[in-house]
Amino acid sequence: MITGKQKALSEVARMATPYKRVLVLGCGTCTTICFAGGQKEAAEMASSLRLLGQNEKRRQVFSEHTVRRQCEWEYLDEIAPLLKETDAIVSLSCGVGAQALAERFPEISILPGLDTCFMGLPQEPGVWIERCLACGDCIIDTTAGICPITRCAKGLLNGPCGGSVDGQCEISADIPCAWQLIHDRLASQGLLSRLDELPPVRDWSTSHSGGPRRIVRQDLKVKKAP
Amino acid sequence: MRAMKAGTNLEKVLRSGAFAVTAEIGPPKGAVAAVVKRKADLLKGSCDAYNVTDNQTAIVRMSSLAGCVMLKEAGLDPVMQIVVRDRNRIAIQSDILGAVALGIGNFLCLSGDHQRFGNHPQAKGVFDIESIQLIQTFKNLRDEGRFISGDEISGEMPLFIGAAANPFADPVDFRVARLAKKVRAGADFIQTQAVYDVERFATWMKGVRQLGLHKEVYILAGLIPPKSIGMARYMRDYVPGIHVPDEIIERLENADDVKEEGQKITLELIEALEEIEGLSGIHIMAVGWEEAVPHIVAKAGLLPRPVV
Ligand code: SF4
Numbered sequence: 001m002i003t004g005k006q007k008a009l010s011e012v013a014r015m016a017t018p019y020k021r022v023l024v025l026g027c028g029t030c031t032t033i034c035f036a037g038g039q040k041e042a043a044e045m046a047s048s049l050r051l052l053g054q055n056e057k058r059r060q061v062f063s064e065h066t067v068r069r070q071c072e073w074e075y076l077d078e079i080a081p082l083l084k085e086t087d088a089i090v091s092l093s094c095g096v097g098a099q100a101l102a103e104r105f106p107e108i109s110i111l112p113g114l115d116t117c118f119m120g121l122p123q124e125p126g127v128w129i130e131r132c133l134a135c136g137d138c139i140i141d142t143t144a145g146i147c148p149i150t151r152c153a154k155g156l157l158n159g160p161c162g163g164s165v166d167g168q169c170e171i172s173a174d175i176p177c178a179w180q181l182i183h184d185r186l187a188s189q190g191l192l193s194r195l196d197e198l199p200p201v202r203d204w205s206t207s208h209s210g211g212p213r214r215i216v217r218q219d220l221k222v223k224k225a226p
Numbered sequence: 227m228r229a230m231k232a233g234t235n236l237e238k239v240l241r242s243g244a245f246a247v248t249a250e251i252g253p254p255k256g257a258v259a260a261v262v263k264r265k266a267d268l269l270k271g272s273c274d275a276y277n278v279t280d281n282q283t284a285i286v287r288m289s290s291l292a293g294c295v296m297l298k299e300a301g302l303d304p305v306m307q308i309v310v311r312d313r314n315r316i317a318i319q320s321d322i323l324g325a326v327a328l329g330i331g332n333f334l335c336l337s338g339d340h341q342r343f344g345n346h347p348q349a350k351g352v353f354d355i356e357s358i359q360l361i362q363t364f365k366n367l368r369d370e371g372r373f374i375s376g377d378e379i380s381g382e383m384p385l386f387i388g389a390a391a392n393p394f395a396d397p398v399d400f401r402v403a404r405l406a407k408k409v410r411a412g413a414d415f416i417q418t419q420a421v422y423d424v425e426r427f428a429t430w431m432k433g434v435r436q437l438g439l440h441k442e443v444y445i446l447a448g449l450i451p452p453k454s455i456g457m458a459r460y461m462r463d464y465v466p467g468i469h470v471p472d473e474i475i476e477r478l479e480n481a482d483d484v485k486e487e488g489q490k491i492t493l494e495l496i497e498a499l500e501e502i503e504g505l506s507g508i509h510i511m512a513v514g515w516e517e518a519v520p521h522i523v524a525k526a527g528l529l530p531r532p533v534v
Pocket residue numbers: 131132133134135136137138139140147148149150
């Protein structure tokens with residue numbers, strides 16, 4: 001899933017200051033699961049903003065709503081009627097959802113209510129960890145199902161560096177060394193000799209380095225009438 | 227005897243079979259050329275080649291290339307360190323071309339300390355290619371006359387390719403295998419992480435000999451002369467991959483003159499290392515204490531340096 005972290009309330013309030021009628025819009029999918037921007041968080045943020053606005057004697061109206069997913073056009077239609085009464089939307093989805101709103105409703109100002117963090121999963125209650133950088137050329141068949149591009153701090157491809165100690169990455173005691181994990185899993189699978197290979201230099205053009213990306217599926221494109 | 231690759235002083239000394247000595251020179255956090263020149267004068271004649279670090283510990287310093295050129299002008303044989311942290315394949319290959327044009331022949335390929343350790347932790351890490359691929363890149367430039375892209379290079383590329391190795395990191399059983407990868411990738415010489423635990427180092431070297439790697443690559447053991455108790459403790463506690471036994475710390479704690487004791491420890495380490503079969507020399511990294519190097523080399527009986 002895509003993870004996110006709510007921005008500080010003061011920061012959201014600052015962004016919202018110029019607008020009279022503000023809709024706090026939750027997202028029912030990824031940011032709900034990571035407790036950053038679901039229905040509950042949208043309601044809480046709206047009421048906190050309301051309180052703060054009152055204290056600071058701003059004449060603002062805050063309302064809240066949550067859609068199934070802000071990143072799909074079909075779920076955005078339902079908010080169209082609410083927008084007659086709205087000057088700005090605080091989006092509690094990831095950056096994809098927030099941008100979809102901006103595209104669908106160009107007359108409304110879109111304010112990011114959270115910082116989109118990474119693609120990952122929960123490790124334990126309250127802790128999420130990154131797992132994939134969407135490099136566009138997945139290689140984890142060679143690395144025992146563990147992504148070194150994402151999980152090794154230096155994106156190494158040839159095994160643990162000289163800073164790997166006691167299973168920890170040199171950059172932090174909280175981060176396991178991805179290559180120690182790969183090493184151990186390959187060892188348990190009897191595939192340790194895989195580490196002897198010298199993988200070729202990566203082609204990063206499939207990643208964001210190649211510019212903003214697109215997927216085109218001819219088989220799914222709507223054919224124009226002849 | 228191995229074929230001559232770049233004909234640098236370092237390569238010639240190693241080929242002659244003499245026990246080589248290299249040292250590290252840290253460039254300044256500023257643009258004063260006199261700082262580099264002073265260090266060059268101080269160390270001249272005490273080593274066979276001198277590594278210029280590349281923004282070590284991710285702290286911005288004068289560029290390695292500039293430092294190397296200044297050493298060269300002062301008559302020293304430089305080793306240009308290159309990390310993959312700050313430059314992509316375009317910048318790195320371009321720097322190598324420039325360095326060769328300026329007469330630099332020795333290079334050391336490194337990943338580089340992560341930017342989070344340095345004075346610009348907000349920087350974007352590059353890591354376009356990684357350190358073993360950097361070794362391959364050098365070899366390709368030299369032996370195939372080709373860039374990573376496959377395009378041809380005009381002119382010769384005499385390169386003596388170095389790499390680092392850490393016998394003390396985990397997983398221990400992979401440490402010799404990783405060296406073997408670096409050799410296969412094209413490393414001509416190796417400078418290791420600082421050795422304090424000779425026994426562990428000797429065990430690693432045994433594994434190295436078992437694979438015959440010492441015949442394919444020159445190995446120089448790293449040494450960091452401990453300058454103070456605080457520095458030794460810091461290395462023990464906070465520098466991942468350096469193993470400082472408590473005994474070393476205790477010796478420094480009990481010494482009347484810590485610097486004197488630090489040099490003594492280093493001399494004892496050198497003596498023990500010289501006994502290890504297959505070791506080609508030492509690499510002294512006297513961080514911020516370069517003036518100790520000539521004394522240590524002299525007292526170790528390693529002067530004068532061979533003229534080859
Ligand atoms: S290799 Fe690429 S696609 Fe596969 S998990 Fe890693 S970043 Fe994601």
